[in-house]
Amino acid sequence: MPGAAAVPDADHPGLLRAGPRGSGPYSGESVEFHTCLATDLCEDHSVRPDLLECGFDIVDLTALASLQHAFARVGEAGIVTDEDASIIRSSLEGATLPRSDGTTLEVLHIADEGFIMRKSGPNGLPVVGPRSKGMNDHRVATSVHADQDVYGTPLTQLMEGRAPELFRHDSPDGHNHSAGLMLVNLWVPLQQIVQPLVLADGRSIDRRRHQLRYGLATASFLERDDDMVINDIWTFLHDPGQRWYFSSDIDHRSAYVFDTLSTAHGSCTLPGEDVAERCYQALEDAESASAQGAASALTDAVAAMVGLEPPDAAPAPLSAAISEMVAIAREAHDAPHDVCGKRSEEWSAASRAAREGVVRKSLEMRMVVSVEP
Numbered sequence: 001m002p003g004a005a006a007v008p009d010a011d012h013p014g015l016l017r018a019g020p021r022g023s024g025p026y027s028g029e030s031v032e033f034h035t036c037l038a039t040d041l042c043e044d045h046s047v048r049p050d051l052l053e054c055g056f057d058i059v060d061l062t063a064l065a066s067l068q069h070a071f072a073r074v075g076e077a078g079i080v081t082d083e084d085a086s087i088i089r090s091s092l093e094g095a096t097l098p099r100s101d102g103t104t105l106e107v108l109h110i111a112d113e114g115f116i117m118r119k120s121g122p123n124g125l126p127v128v129g130p131r132s133k134g135m136n137d138h139r140v141a142t143s144v145h146a147d148q149d150v151y152g153t154p155l156t157q158l159m160e161g162r163a164p165e166l167f168r169h170d171s172p173d174g175h176n177h178s179a180g181l182m183l184v185n186l187w188v189p190l191q192q193i194v195q196p197l198v199l200a201d202g203r204s205i206d207r208r209r210h211q212l213r214y215g216l217a218t219a220s221f222l223e224r225d226d227d228m229v230i231n232d233i234w235t236f237l238h239d240p241g242q243r244w245y246f247s248s249d250i251d252h253r254s255a256y257v258f259d260t261l262s263t264a265h266g267s268c269t270l271p272g273e274d275v276a277e278r279c280y281q282a283l284e285d286a287e288s289a290s291a292q293g294a295a296s297a298l299t300d301a302v303a304a305m306v307g308l309e310p311p312d313a314a315p316a317p318l319s320a321a322i323s324e325m326v327a328i329a330r331e332a333h334d335a336p337h338d339v340c341g342k343r344s345e346e347w348s349a350a351s352r353a354a355r356e357g358v359v360r361k362s363l364e365m366r367m368v369v370s371v372e373p
Contacts, residue, residue: 001031036268039243042249042250050100058257061097061255062253066087066091069087075252075361106370107368108370116135118141124269141265144266145234146261146262149171150167165179170259171261181370182260182370186255186257189251190362193317200264201245212234214233270318276321290340290344291344295336301332305325305329305333306329309326332347
């Protein structure tokens with residue numbers, strides 16, 4: 001959130017909020033972009049996340065076979081059906097999930113709302129329509145935020161004001177470090193070598209100076225009573241002292257679990273995503289030319305990709321995906337008449353699969369868990 005948007009919070013003297021109540025920070029409007037260092041947990045094994053200390057962790061889901069089959073179907077289809085959503089819920093309800101430090105958490109309840117699938121192309125390229133459709137066609141969150149204010153709507157109404165005493169949380173105007181219950185997000189990476197989730201170590205957040213209350217209007221994507229249509233969430237100001245983490249090579253065998261009430265998170269753009277975006281769009285144009293039998297247009301579409309190299313700073317999975325797209329483009333450039341003729345169907349299928357490989361797909365849901373201290 002831009003610093004200029006931070007205003008005194010009249011309802012909470014000494015604290016800040018992000019301007020008046022309004023639409024949520026899920027678009028590029030009123031958002032500042034910063035280049036930040038982030039630790040790749042797949043490369044730096046000296047860092048181990050911790051749900052109670054850092055505000056996020058990684059849980060192992062491999063033992064839940066029905067869950068894994070459902071995730072595979074959703075990832076391949078690109079949408080979550082009511083049937084698979086039901087299987088996912090039933091597989092997780094009551095499950096005991098191993099955390100990265102060997103302790104566990106137990107799933108006590110999965111919220112009715114908040115089960116959604118998000119998708120994005122590289123560099124934020126839109127791959128879904130402007131409006132979500134139930135659980136599907138949600139874009140990635142572009143801003144850094146935390147999903148719920150423990151002192152605000154709708155928790156105040158749903159829990160008669162008892163949420164702060166029942167749930168662990170860290171807020172600018174209070175905390176609870178002794179409760180055994182947490183409201184958490186389970187975030188499942190079906191595929192995320194671009195636009196990955198990044199999470200802040202909560203200990204690096206100055207909550208009174210950088211954490212701002214925000215009123216998120218939910219009418220466009222949630223059905224709620226009138227007194228709960230504004231969802232009280234958090235947005236954050238940037239500070240160079242904040243520490244950020246992501247995983248460049250993770251799939252649905254694992255999932256992030258993080259504190260819904262406190263943990264700053266959002267999507268990020270990795271080095272190399274601009275190159276992947278150009279490749280994606282060039283191959284899309286080339287597929288159209290192949291279908292029309294237009295060899296000259298095909299050659300023009302892929303010409304700029306021949307010899308293209310992923311940048312050195314790109315994570316290894318993204319580099320491999322770019323190289324695969326370049327190889328497919330080179331094949332079309334070298335044999336345009338074949339690709340527009342007898343090999344059109346085969347080549348186009350390979351091209352679509354390569355493009356699909358750089359589409360971020362993730363599932364998320366909200367749940368109440370009990371945690372071992």
